[in-house]
Amino acid sequence: MNSLTLFEPFKNDLKKVDQLLLERFSKAIDSIKTPTIQLLNAGGKRTRPLLCLLSSRFGDTDAKKPFELAVAIELIHMSSLVHDDIIDRASLRRGQPTIHKQHTNRHATYIGDYLFAESLAIMTKLKHSFANHQFSFTIKKLSMGEWTQYQNRYRMNDSIRMYLRKNRDKTARLLGVSCQLGAMISNADKSTQATLFQYGYCLGMSYQIIDDILDFTKPNHVLGKESGQDLIEGYLTIPTLYAMKEIDIYSEIENLFQRSLNHQSADFDSVISQIKQTNAIQQSFKLSQHYLDRALNALKKLPDRPEKETMYHLVGYLSKRNH
C-alpha cells in the first residue's frame, strides 16, 4: 500500500482542505496570492490535516471546526517551511524553487508572516484556550528549532539526546498536536486526546528517523542527492551518531567539518562508506521501530472507530518504508 492509496478514503476531505486554503489565498493581494498558491499546488501530502481530521472523528461530528483547524495547522506548517527555507538557504521545496529564491528574503519573510497571521486568526476564532496554548507552544519550538539546527551545522557538539529533541521540536510535536487538537475541537474525552497526541508524536519521531536513514541508504539521484547528504551538509543525524559510538570516526568528521567551514574541499566518501558498514543503520531502524511500536500501543488504547484502520495503515506504511 503506498501513501496515495493510504490517503484515498480521505481524498475528498483533503481536497476540501486544499479548497479552503486556495479560497483564502485567492482573496489576498497579488504579492501573496502568487507564491502561496504556487506552494500549495506544488504538492505535499497534507499529513497534518489528515491526522487532524482522522482524530476529530473520535469526538462529536461537527462539520466545520475540524476543517478550520486542519487549515490553521497546514498554514502554520507552510509558514514554517517558508521561513525555514530562508534560514537554511534552501533552493528547492516540493520540487519548486523556494519563495526566497524566486523572489527575495524580504518577500519570503513577509509571506511567512502572512501565513502565520492567517493561521493564528483561525485558531483564536475557535476560542479554545487550551488548544491555543498548545498551538503556541508548538509554534515556539518549531520556529526556534530551525535556527538552532542551522547554527549547529558543521559542529561536533551534537548528541543523540540533542538529535531527538530536534526531531521532537521540528516534526513530532506538530504531528502530535494535529491529532490532539483534532480530538479536542470535537470534544473527545481527555484520555483520547492524550493518546492521540502520543500516536501522532511517535509517528513523527519515527518518520524523521526513517528520513535520516534513507539519506544514507537511498540516495535520491533525481534530486542530485548523494548518499549521506545530511552529513555532507554538516548535520549529525542518527546513523552517524550511532556509528560514532561504534567506530573511531570522530576526528575524521571533525576535520571534514572544519574544512567545509573554511570552504576547503572535503571528501566525505570514506566516512560515509564506513558508517554504512557499521550496525548504525540497523540500530536506527530499531529506534524508528520503537516509536512505531509506541504509536501502535497508543492506537490499541483508542476507542474503536473506522478511522483506526487508516491510522494502523499509516504505521504499517512507515514500517515498510524502513526497508
Add this chain to the structure above:
Amino acid sequence: MNSLTLFEPFKNDLKKVDQLLLERFSKAIDSIKTPTIQLLNAGGKRTRPLLCLLSSRFGDTDAKKPFELAVAIELIHMSSLVHDDIIDRASLRRGQPTIHKQHTNRHATYIGDYLFAESLAIMTKLKHSFANHQFSFTIKKLSMGEWTQYQNRYRMNDSIRMYLRKNRDKTARLLGVSCQLGAMISNADKSTQATLFQYGYCLGMSYQIIDDILDFTKPNHVLGKESGQDLIEGYLTIPTLYAMKEIDIYSEIENLFQRSLNHQSADFDSVISQIKQTNAIQQSFKLSQHYLDRALNALKKLPDRPEKETMYHLVGYLSKRNH
C-alpha cells in the same frame, strides 16, 4: 511637560516591564540574546506597555497579569519592528543599526519569529479567548500593513482613506488593543474596555498624523533627514494628500516618483516647498486634533481613577507636539 516627566509616575512599572523582557532575553541562546538586548537597550518610550498598565487600573488590581500582558504587547511590537525593517530595508532603528543590517535578513527573520513566538506563548498562557482573538487580528493587520505600504512606494494610487487605513493597521489598532486588553485582563467592565480602546486608538491615529506633519515642518538634521523625507522616499502622507486637493502637483509628483523608480535623479525641493505653502499642514493639524478630541471624549466617559490624569496629559502632550 515632555514625554519623560509624563512617564515619570510609571517609571518603576515600566522599569519592571524592561526587567521582565531582559530576563527573558538573557535566558535565550546567544544569537537571540545579543540582538534582542541591544534592541531593548536602544530605547523606545514603551508607550504600549504604559497604556496597558494604565488601563489595567480600571479593573481589579491583580499584580501579575497586566505586566505579563504588557510584556507580550511590547514583544509583538518589537517583532514587527524587526520584520518591518527587513521589508522596508531600514538601516537605523532607535539610533542603532537595524538587526538585518548588523547581521543578515535571515537572522532578523529568525529574531522576529522568536519575539513573535514568545509573545504568543505569554498571550495564550493568559487563557483569555477574546483577548487572544483581538490580539491575533491586530497582529494580522500589523504584519500585512508594512508590505502593502512598501509595495505602494512611488505609486500614485493612494487616497486619504488608504492613508488612514494604513495608520489604523500599523499604529492605532495596537495602541487601542493595548488599552482594551489591559482593562480586559483586569476584569474592567465591557463598556470601560471599549472606551479605553477608543482612547488608545485615537491617540495612535493622532500620533501618526503628527509624525507625518513633523516630517514636513521639523526636518531632523541630526538624523540627516530633510524636510519632506517621506515624500522623497515615495510615501504620500496626509500633508501631501491634502495639498494635492488644493494645488495641481499630481503630475509633478508622478513624474518625480517615476524618475525615482528608474533610479534617475529626482529633485523634490520645489514640490515640498509648494506643499508647505498650502493649507495642507493646517488641515493635517485639524485632523490630528479631531482624533485627540475623540480621545478626550473617551476619557471623559471613563470612571474616575488617578490614572486618568496621566492619560489626559498624554493627549495634551500630543496636542502640543502639533505646533
